Amino acid sequence: MSRKFSALLLCIFLVIATCISFYRLKDMTIETSVLSLLPQSTDNKGQREIEAEFIQRLNSQVIFAIGGTGGADSASPLHSNKKSDKTSDEASLKKQAIVSEKSNPSDNTRLHEAADRFIEELNRIPSLKNITAKISDEDKLQSAAFVYKYKTAFLSADLKKELEADNYSLKLLSKLYSGFSGVSSAEIQNDLLLVGRALAADFSKDNSLKIENGHLVAYDDKGDEWILVFAVLNADSLSTEVASQFTTQTDNLIDRIEKEYPDISIIKKGAVFYSDYAASTSQREITILGSVTTVGIFCLIFFVFRSFVPVFLTISSILCGIISALFFTTLIYDEINLIIIGMCLSVIGIVCDYTIYFTTLRIGASESAADTIRKLTKPLSFAVITDLCAYLIILLSPVKAVSQMAFFCMCTISFACLFVIIVEPFFLEHLKRTKLPFESFFKGYLTFIRQPKLRISIISVLCFISLSALFNLKTNDDPMSFQSMPKALKTQEMSINRLINTSENLKYLMLSAKDDETLLENNEKIRELLAIAQHDGKLKRFLSVKINSEKSQLETCLFLNDRKDKIENELKTRGLEIKAEDYRCETLSAEDYFASRAGELYRNLYYRGDDYSSLMVVLEDVSDEKAIQDLAALVDGCTYVDHRGKLTAIFKMYREIFFRVILGFMLCILVVSTIRAGFIKALAGTFFSALSIGTALFVLLLSGFELNLFSELGLIVLLGIGINYNIFMSNSKLEVTSIIAIFTALATTLMTIGILIFSSVDAIKCFAICLVTGIICAFILSAYMPKNKITNDKV
DSSP states (O other): OHHHHHHHHHHHHHHHHHHHHHHHHHHSEEEOOGGGGSOTTTSOHHHHHHHHHHHHHHHHEEEEEEEEOSSGGGOOOOOOSSSOHHHHHHHHHHTOOTTSSOOOGGGHHHHHHHHHHHHHHHTTOTTEEEEEOBOOHHHHHHHHHHHHHTGGGSOOHHHHHHHHSTTHHHHHHHHHTOTTSOOOHHHHHHOTTOHHHHHHHHHHTTOOOEEETTEEEEEOTTOOEEEEEEEEEOGGGGSHHHHHHHHHHHHHHHHHHHHHSTTEEEEEEEHHHHHHHHHHHHHHHHHHHHHHHHHHHHHHHHHHHSSSHHHHHHHHHHHHHHHHHHHHHHHHOSEEEHHHHHHHGGGHHHHHHHHHHHHHHHTTOOSOHHHHHHHHHHHHHHHHHHHHHHHHHHHTOSSHHHHHHHHHHHHHHHHHHHHHHHTHHHHSTTOOOOOOTTHHHHHHHHHHHTOHHHHHHHHHHHHHHHHHHHHTOOBOOOGGGGSOOOHHHHHHHHHHHHHTTOOSOEEEEEEEESSHHHHHHHHHHHHHHHHHHHHTTSEEEEEOOOOOOHHHHHHHHHHHHHHHHHHHHHHHHTTOOOOOOOOOOOOOOHHHHHHSSTTGGGGGGEEEOSSOEEEEEEEEEESOHHHHHHHHHTSTTEEEEOHHHHHHHHHHHHHHHHHHHHHHHHHHHHHHHHHHHOHHHHHHHHHHHHHHHHHHHHHHHHTTOOBOHHHHHHHHHHHHHHHHHHHHHHTOSOHHHHHHHHHHHHHHHHHHTGGGGGOSOHHHHHHHHHHHHHHHHHHHHHTTOOOOOOOTTOO
């Protein structure tokens, strides 16, 4: 009666927990960013919001380049991710470099015609906004007039030095008397120092783009013309579904244009294309691998137990653990990180084994289900306690996300075990008793594997390869190395980078202030410091907003008028008497500048929040990061942003934490096993766990990978599963039944996780390699576990 009452209470709890969890989730903050995994003390909330905003803007940018292919033979379109890898790679090689063949100059008419057609169709795609493709004469005139009107807002320190030079009056005279300079009397009258001309030259000196027939044009190394189209995705277009739709639309559009114009090629660049490739590849793999896994598990379970009840119970125990963990996690924590929860789901490999052990022992047993579970409770409890002690160490971590993961895993393991002990005996009471398959085979296996010479040989070999792995162990925390980059997309990105003269190795400085004026003042300071750093070779170049603060604009205006008067006097001594108009001190605000056509190029570098203003400075090919970080520290509100470096730091931090977790887990195995079976037997179990880890690392290195966060996560799950194998093998007097149960658990794990070895995602593959090779080794070594003292009521 008490067991039925306990089972009823557990079922009622699960229903209530499910309802409360979903209710709590509606009001909770659900984080999906990897950056949110950082310790909260290092980044304030405002800074994280600003950085997230700028990262979203960078990921929303899309660039297309339209150019001639140099003939029909090389005109095969480069469709990135909708074709097979072989087709994509062949296309990539055909158009690998945009510098390959020089197109016929007479084809430029068709090029511009194809570009107009492409831009027209592109404007019909609802996912895009702010398409910059054509610059009209009116736009050019407005931009020039705007810069000329607010010339004091854009005068750089270098231009000031040039104007202050003693020989500037001579330079001015040479331009006045040159027949090719085109300086008019009206220009001299209104801009004696020719500041407008100097600004035009300054704006264009680092710009590789030209305007021809209204199009933005760049030229490759062979002189071939390419028309560039810049666009920005809507915020909701960054979702997986809409990104896939957008990629399909652009691929179809490129295909149509290239068919209409066989001598035209269109290439593309944008984070959305990589995201769609990764999403579509993962979806395809999950569909194929998941289908194979599901069918395989059902067939295996049915073959071993001749019933689908164990499948239902395995799934139910897992759901019981996850629902309970979610319930308590939502009660204790104010926010949930989906990335961490995703890592927690790897604990499923541990908890699903409990049902398999119980079900296997029920087959062929003559006693009641209650008697069977009573015999199983003690070894099951020891296995669970060992896992809980290990995760308790993780729970004490000062990093909130790590402690959340540990708490979730502890709840999942505990309640999955309770479900097996309390509920499952009712379902398995009348399970058909039959002889387990391959009993004679596994009996022969145990006899063979336990031969003294073979035992010594296997353990010696495993010791050797484990030590070899330990001494040759290397780590890798770079998240980019875990991603699969399709050659076609990578080739197109590199081609566009060469066209616009930029690098893929970009870093950023983020400036923040309470108002625009302070922000622009700080921007001026960092520009001067970066100019010195660039001269010293600490970075290749940088892109920053050119507008000066209003205070500097007024000072510049006074400087220009003072300098104008002096130049007038110098020209007068040389026989040229000019009385020019004074420069007007009309200031330009940041908001007006970024709203103008002239400020369009820098608009994505500016962000205005409720309580602060922010600017981003783009750094290219930084060779001395420490020096740049020191420069940033000299300016208030300035921080160095290396998105890839920050992700690498996060991966490194968690890899180091998980390494300590692995050591703590093994210590728990030793302590709990000592209490349960004595020190000698505990030492043997811990030693076998270490051999399993060493073997997994050896195979990982042999596969060409290095130790990373995902492989360590596989090692943690390996320890949890391996200790189950050892405990159930050492506590059983029914060795053949136990080895069949362990083998069934091993087979289900191999089908669910082992098949992930065939994944194209390196992170998933590393996790699977470590877990699969480790649990196979743990299965073999479990046969060597010393036996505990077994009484008649033990399993």
